[in-house]
Amino acid sequence: MARVVELSYYPVKGCAAVSAREALLTPAGLAHDRSFMVVSEAGVYRTQRRDPRLALIRPTISDDGGRLGLRAPDAEPLDLPVDTSGARRPVDLFGTAYQGIDQGDTVAEWLSDVLGTRSRLVRVPPDHHRVTDGRTPGTSGYADSCALHVLSRSTLDLLNQKLAERGAAPLPVNRFRPNMVIDGWDEPHTEDRARGLSVGTAELGYAKLAIRCAVTLVEQESAKRAGPEPLRTLAAYRRAAEGGVAFGTKLSVLRPGRIRVDDEVTVTAWGESELRTPDRRARHPG
Secondary structure, three states: OOEEEEEEEOOEOOOOOEEEOEEEEEOOEEOOOOOEEEEEOOOEEOOOOOOHHHHHOEEEEOOOOOEEEEEOOOOOOEEEEOOOOOOEEEEEEOOEEEEEEEOOHHHHHHHHHHHOOOEEEEEOOOOOOOOEOOOOOEOOOOOOOOOEEEEEHHHHHHHHHHHHHOOOOOOOHHHOOOOEEEEOOOOOOHHHOEEEEEEOOEEEEEEEEEEEOHHHHEOOOOOOEOOOOOHHHHOOOOEOOOOOEEEEEEEEEEEOEEEEOOOEEEEEEEOOOOOOOOOOOOOOOO
């Protein structure tokens, strides 16, 4: 039986995860996921691709979303009320224009000190209407694309096996920053072919493969770039036709609901993998 073994959401894009035993799944993903974003003074998004020290910032957020806490090494903890009604400012996410509600000068100074570069914090406005791409369109906050990123343990196990064959150390799942980790699929990359999923009281639809970037090179505990892995090894067996390497999948929310660790994951529709590899078997798992 496939089941959920980890749930994580990322209140501030690019910063550390918050682990949860259960979470509300909204149309835009797990509640509070990527609802804040650190930007330059010009409003351009910051991610670990260019600012790996984001990984050192550990956010917390109240259940109602009204207060945000930020912690980082060698910095005083910061707790602030969340502004959801202030004036909008333009922000840039991968070249697409959105709006954000600026959270003020105090948190801007705190982030600038921690990151070593002038920064500000914005929140997704309540009227944020974003349509994400893929086989199943949906919406999300400031995520790179779709609402939910899913990865299976068997997929990570295969990568770590291949890393070991190269003499490289295994990698923890947090290198890939998934929202949901699934165990119980014996065949690696089963998530590639799961077109519909039922989890808890929620329904999910496959959108696309997750194309990996340089964030996977960053050790999440230290914020150090650790070398060519896992991208070097993934390039040998998971290269995508459109470029880059694929690892995990992105899903859209068909029906919101509640998801808990240990919930059974039922695949309601299967399809063919969009990435054919020698490690993929033709049959579907039972």
